[in-house]
Amino acid sequence: MDKEQEKNVSSDSKTAENKEGVDADVLFTEFRESSVADFFKKNRQMLGLYGKQRTLTTIIHEIVTNSLDACEEAGILPDIEVKVSEIGKEYYEIYVKDNGPGIPENKIGSALGKLLAGTKFHRLVQTRGQQGIGVSGIILFSQITTGKPSKVISGTNNGKTFSLEISIDSKTNSSKIANKHYLDKHYRGLAIKSKFKEIIYKKGQNSVDEYLRRTAISNPHANIKFEDPFGEATIYTRTVKKLPKIPQSVKPHPRGVTVDEMLTFARHSSTRKVSSYLTGTYDRFGQSAVNNVSKLVHFDLNKDPRKLTWDEAEEIVDAIKQTKFIAPNTDNLVPIGDLQIEKSLKSIVEPEFLAVNTRKPSVYHGGYAFQVEAGIAYGGHAGRSVVRSNSKSEDGERETRVSEIIRYSNKAPLLFDAGGCVITKTAQSVDWKRYGISNFDNAPITVFLNLISVHIPYTSAGKSAIADEEEIVNEIKLALMEVARRVGVYIIQKKKDAERQEKRRVFSKYVPYIAEALSSASGCSKENLEKNLLKMVLERLKLDDEQNGFNENKTLKSKLKKDSSKAIVEEAEEFDKENIDEE
Amino acid sequence: MSKIENKSDNKDDNSKSKEDYDFETNEMTATKIRNVIDGMIHQIENMHQPTFTTKVRGQSNVHFNDRDRILELGDKCTKRSFLNLGHARKFMQTSLILDRCYEYLRNQKTASIREVYYELKRDIAKTKEYTFANQGESNDVIVDVEHAINSIREKLNLQAEPKGALYGDVTLKDMKHDGDEFNCSTLGRGGWSIMSRIEPEEIKILNVNANYLLVVETSAMYNRLIEERFPKKHKCILLSVGGQAARGARRLIHRLHTECKLPVIVFTDGDPYGWYIYSVIKQGSMALAAHSKYLAVPDAKYVGMTISDVETYSLQNVTETLKEGGIKRAKEVMAYPWFSSEEWQTELKTAIKKKIRIEQQALANKSLEFVAEKYLPEKIENKIFLP
Numbered sequence: 001m002d003k004e005q006e007k008n009v010s011s012d013s014k015t016a017e018n019k020e021g022v023d024a025d026v027l028f029t030e031f032r033e034s035s036v037a038d039f040f041k042k043n044r045q046m047l048g049l050y051g052k053q054r055t056l057t058t059i060i061h062e063i064v065t066n067s068l069d070a071c072e073e074a075g076i077l078p079d080i081e082v083k084v085s086e087i088g089k090e091y092y093e094i095y096v097k098d099n100g101p102g103i104p105e106n107k108i109g110s111a112l113g114k115l116l117a118g119t120k121f122h123r124l125v126q127t128r129g130q131q132g133i134g135v136s137g138i139i140l141f142s143q144i145t146t147g148k149p150s151k152v153i154s155g156t157n158n159g160k161t162f163s164l165e166i167s168i169d170s171k172t173n174s175s176k177i178a179n180k181h182y183l184d185k186h187y188r189g190l191a192i193k194s195k196f197k198e199i200i201y202k203k204g205q206n207s208v209d210e211y212l213r214r215t216a217i218s219n220p221h222a223n224i225k226f227e228d229p230f231g232e233a234t235i236y237t238r239t240v241k242k243l244p245k246i247p248q249s250v251k252p253h254p255r256g257v258t259v260d261e262m263l264t265f266a267r268h269s270s271t272r273k274v275s276s277y278l279t280g281t282y283d284r285f286g287q288s289a290v291n292n293v294s295k296l297v298h299f300d301l302n303k304d305p306r307k308l309t310w311d312e313a314e315e316i317v318d319a320i321k322q323t324k325f326i327a328p329n330t331d332n333l334v335p336i337g338d339l340q341i342e343k344s345l346k347s348i349v350e351p352e353f354l355a356v357n358t359r360k361p362s363v364y365h366g367g368y369a370f371q372v373e374a375g376i377a378y379g380g381h382a383g384r385s386v387v388r389s390n391s392k393s394e395d396g397e398r399e400t401r402v403s404e405i406i407r408y409s410n411k412a413p414l415l416f417d418a419g420g421c422v423i424t425k426t427a428q429s430v431d432w433k434r435y436g437i438s439n440f441d442n443a444p445i446t447v448f449l450n451l452i453s454v455h456i457p458y459t460s461a462g463k464s465a466i467a468d469e470e471e472i473v474n475e476i477k478l479a480l481m482e483v484a485r486r487v488g489v490y491i492i493q494k495k496k497d498a499e500r501q502e503k504r505r506v507f508s509k510y511v512p513y514i515a516e517a518l519s520s521a522s523g524c525s526k527e528n529l530e531k532n533l534l535k536m537v538l539e540r541l542k543l544d545d546e547q548n549g550f551n552e553n554k555t556l557k558s559k560l561k562k563d564s565s566k567a568i569v570e571e572a573e574e575f576d577k578e579n580i581d582e583e
Numbered sequence: 584m585s586k587i588e589n590k591s592d593n594k595d596d597n598s599k600s601k602e603d604y605d606f607e608t609n610e611m612t613a614t615k616i617r618n619v620i621d622g623m624i625h626q627i628e629n630m631h632q633p634t635f636t637t638k639v640r641g642q643s644n645v646h647f648n649d650r651d652r653i654l655e656l657g658d659k660c661t662k663r664s665f666l667n668l669g670h671a672r673k674f675m676q677t678s679l680i681l682d683r684c685y686e687y688l689r690n691q692k693t694a695s696i697r698e699v700y701y702e703l704k705r706d707i708a709k710t711k712e713y714t715f716a717n718q719g720e721s722n723d724v725i726v727d728v729e730h731a732i733n734s735i736r737e738k739l740n741l742q743a744e745p746k747g748a749l750y751g752d753v754t755l756k757d758m759k760h761d762g763d764e765f766n767c768s769t770l771g772r773g774g775w776s777i778m779s780r781i782e783p784e785e786i787k788i789l790n791v792n793a794n795y796l797l798v799v800e801t802s803a804m805y806n807r808l809i810e811e812r813f814p815k816k817h818k819c820i821l822l823s824v825g826g827q828a829a830r831g832a833r834r835l836i837h838r839l840h841t842e843c844k845l846p847v848i849v850f851t852d853g854d855p856y857g858w859y860i861y862s863v864i865k866q867g868s869m870a871l872a873a874h875s876k877y878l879a880v881p882d883a884k885y886v887g888m889t890i891s892d893v894e895t896y897s898l899q900n901v902t903e904t905l906k907e908g909g910i911k912r913a914k915e916v917m918a919y920p921w922f923s924s925e926e927w928q929t930e931l932k933t934a935i936k937k938k939i940r941i942e943q944q945a946l947a948n949k950s951l952e953f954v955a956e957k958y959l960p961e962k963i964e965n966k967i968f969l970p
Contacts, residue, residue: 503668506672507666507671509707509709509710510671510672510674510675510707512708513675513678513707513714514665514678517678517679517681518620518623518627518678518682521617521620521685522620522621528628529624532627532628533627533633536632536665540666
């Protein structure tokens, strides 16, 4: 623009000012940069902190997960204590203590006082499904609702045990530490005490109690103790003395990569050519794939990856779509394990019958490896206990058991949004009648399902329900049908046993009367007659069993055991060996 | 199940009547029971499950014997086994009844079927069950045993409640009551109460002075006729069954007919239930088809009430409506082979069509005396009967 036009513009704008609205300059005087922490303050529902009961459970989830992860990484069997105390209306204090490695003095500020600073964000790894805000987010939330700092005690193997108060400066996203002093007692681990308002402790399906119960189920190697606001304690004792394998990070599979990721990884790459970047960074990306891609793109793959442009990255992603790749490596998935789940469910759920099945890993969406572990606990204390008002009887109330589906993503319990979750939907779509469960909703059954993957497809940012991916639905269904079948066999056998018992009872109870009547009229020995009759009853029952295929079932059962995991048998032997050593 | 041997196959017709009814003594019955028990014991001792065989009762095994004109039980048998879940309880009950009856027979005691029930009712150890939950159960088993050994219940020394009454010039001797002899026309207006056991060795019929036996359905009619001195005036024996005839009454009717050669005339209400009462006396019942030989009187005749009587004696305004259940029953009765005669078919058809029934006491509409002075004498003298 020349000077004259400029003048016109400015005078125009001045007149514009007088004529309509507010000038951008004015508006923008208010403009400030919001920090991560500020954002969090205003958008906490994105991070699962909405709903008073749900918020409390999420808080516990973040801290406990943190402890479990820390212990596992340090090779320590976790001992975790959780305590919730009521201070006032919707005002609670939460205390969590672990026996993990602790946080060193010099790292405490950044570990707990800074949001989004962590080791897990940039790796493709099977993680416990945290929100990602971690303990820092919890500390900030405490501050927001109460204005108070959180109290932390930490002890490591080196150095003294210390205690301090920590809060977060939301504008600078950094920690503020106060009242630091050293403690004489020897302690290794991390203990956090935080106060929160706008939360509620309630018992029931979405409660802290249920969350910790489910956590205990999926972490059989952990000791978990929970004390509720009424002072009642629940203790889950570990049933497995072996630490689970730590999932390693994997190379991403080309199928799932977005343009942004492609570009970002390229920019951070230390290779000299784009082609080497591709083969080095991505799983299953071999020379033939490179050749294919180079044919499809309009630039040279020999160029420096750090100079890759957005358009070029986009071209590569498109080319990938048209290239064939082998399914991703699934070796790095770490399931909880059949035996471990069995021990855990047995100890915590206390059912009559248990069946567990771990499927082989599979792939969804062409690029993400996943694996399904399913278990069914039936009878005994399985299922959820509810008190129903019985309108017929005068007692008014009756305690019955109803079914429960406990869902996990990467070993972390999913408590909310059950209705929208693929696990719930698939479990309910199973034809339970076929397996002898005529009314699934009211059956004493606990269905356990754990989905593990490096990339869990959640339905929303709340991360409480898993989306319907076809391959995942399939695997869940197959896993459930396998365990349901075993439950079915058990139920049928139980019925048969009951019938057998009934028959035996029916016949035996009449024997003395028959013997007496016949002996009285004839003079024959009553004892002899009784003896013979009872013998006949037993023989006849044996005959019935054979005819009804009881023996057939026995062989069927043992066949099942053989088929569905030779591997399990072998693992079991190994497992027991190791356990014995430790004990 | 051995049939009772007819000891006098070759006797001539005159004494046939004496041999027709059974000469079975207590001892003979006891032996039959003992045989069943011994059979079971034998099975048990040889490690075979004990069984009890009896005849199938019910329509599938009952048929009408055209020649003898009585309802008979076929040969279908049913075997009850101890080791059958569905039979076990009944089997136990059967063994108890067998033992008890054997006891009675050996010790010359009788018992009512209700007493049997009480005697045998005990609770079964370790259960909330009783050997017999109600008298119905024990009654059923008694009938089973009857049919198994082909002996009438009375032979088992069991008896039911007395039902029915007998009036007229007939002399009876009660062997079980010090040999008491009595004439049923001098026992007062009530006559003699018919016991459930009318077996020849207990009740002997010494003498009868009558031309026929009139069997009436209601005790009201029985009283009416006695008040009008009908039995004396018309030289007949009067027997009231009080609704559906009980065994004792049927047995007595049978004996009076066969021993004393008395023709039997039956007088009931004019409705399907009354006609069925007649049919039971005449042909036998399905429940006791096995014993029709000792209970049925195929030659019995029916004097009334008939639907034709309504017309004949102008009783139109004292008929009752034949309701749904009655119509259904009438149709059932129409289908029985022994009601197949033209006369009966007409009667039944008319009853259904006009939807009416006529009670015997309705004759009082003419006058109280009408039944005794006009209706019965006229019809009986002129033999206006239905077959």
